[in-house]
Amino acid sequence: MKPLYKILLLFLVFSYVGYGQENNETPDENLPLKLVHAEPLYIDLIRDLGARKGEKEWNIGAGISDNLDFDSYEFLVEYEWAVADRLGLEIEIPVTLFSRNAVRSTNISKPADRIESIKLAGQYTFLVSEKLQTSLAFGNIVEIELADLNGLSLNNLTQGLLINPFFVAATRLTPSWHALLYTGPRFLTGWNGHENSVAYEINSNLHYMIPNTSNFIGLEVNQLIHDGKLETVLRPQMRVEIMETLKIGIVPGISLNRNNERFSSFIRLIYEPHH
Template sequence: MKNNLLGMFIIAMSFHVSILSAQVDEEKINQIKDSLYISAVEKKSGKPKVLHAEPLYIDLIRDLGARKGEKEWNVGLGLTDNQSFDEYLALVEYEWAPIDRLGLEVELPFSFYYPVNGNQTAPNNRLNSLKMAAQYTFLVSEKAKTSLALGYIHEFELTDFNSYNSDRLVTGNVYNPFFVGAKRWGNNFHTLVYTGPLFFHHFADNSTYTSWQVNSNFHYMIPGTRNFIGVEFNKEFQKDDFDMTIRPQMRVEVTKQILIGIVTGIPIERENQRFSSFLRLIYEPGH
């Protein structure tokens, strides 16, 4: 009897040790994969570059420390639940790096509206603007795993589709200089701040006003993958008004060149906007 119990105990301990060993081996494999992925991004020929997780809703013009020849297509689809109408978003953007550390982008954002809750009216459908942007990474510190960049976005605001024949096509400008600072902590934790003023100029009444964006981000890259989970805190200040939307998100690698980003928007105060969702399809051609 004692021998049987001893044998069962030895078998159980061996099984437990084998499970622990497998877990340790998996952790080591994931660490190796992380190191290889980071090395593949950072150790290519060209100027130094630090791998950072890029937010999915208010994304960057190009990777921080971009290298000449990098390029990317994005297609975005979103839905925002407002008090009196639903807003369906769509965007197409192309970004590329003509030289090391300089990223350029062209974006076409669309909005389509549908009245709800018995309302008979909603804003007219439109191509919101033609957005053109540039971003230059002026500091890359491999030792501190930190990158800093300055950029500028210019938007030519456009009239709605129904007014193309009777109104001016360009209705205003938006001027948006911005700053980006990012740091990676170890291999998997990423933080980033994206901030700057937006200066609006509407041609119809020659009015101007200013708002400030402060977007802080935190992401955790899943060990052994390019996938991550994280959150954006999109904050906007305008005169005496403050709005913030919390956007939990995740990115999933489908193939080596295709990734999908999924975002949920949760406003802290439901003045007009309620919950929202956003899907981003990312295609990275080989370079």
């Protein structure tokens, strides 16, 4: 437990001595109202709720998961920007590599390495209420699922199309306590031997944002209903501002469905140029 205490201590030090934006809406009357909400770090939003035209952000993520008989390594690069007030777009390329778990002796073959998809998404914030301290948004994600790397060819580039409409509701319970719900269905249409599937995701979040900073600590709960089963992963997390335009997010994962996955970890590097 000692390493955890050290991480929390460093988080508190960065929170109070580092400089960051206040967790309040910008008072400039010439700009559209925008409430600052703590954004989940694993399944993040397409763009800030109430985003203003011209805002943009780069994300680089890396993670590892213990999947019992093999380990998976995930990497992603994403770019998101606001093309108009309250309207954000995103493009993301996720990659997953696999290796056999050396601790367990098994004859089970590991999955093939993959560039998972080309992910395109949009999100529109249709309500920003200062009175209720609440923002509401809807959006849609379209993922062009790519074939496994060992079978990738000009005649076999894709294996399916995923459509994921979603709804986001975020509220500031107090200036520091933030809650957020991200939910929606996932429709996968497969081809080249891949089946169709339907699932529903529910992502619930509760964060404590350190006053007068953009640093926070909290819990993200990722749930997926698929084939009548509920899969749940708990992701305690924290975000620390390294400099005004650069933040880092640290996310361990604890699966409640031990038959598929045990533990995981994920790190997200967030670069947001001045706007």
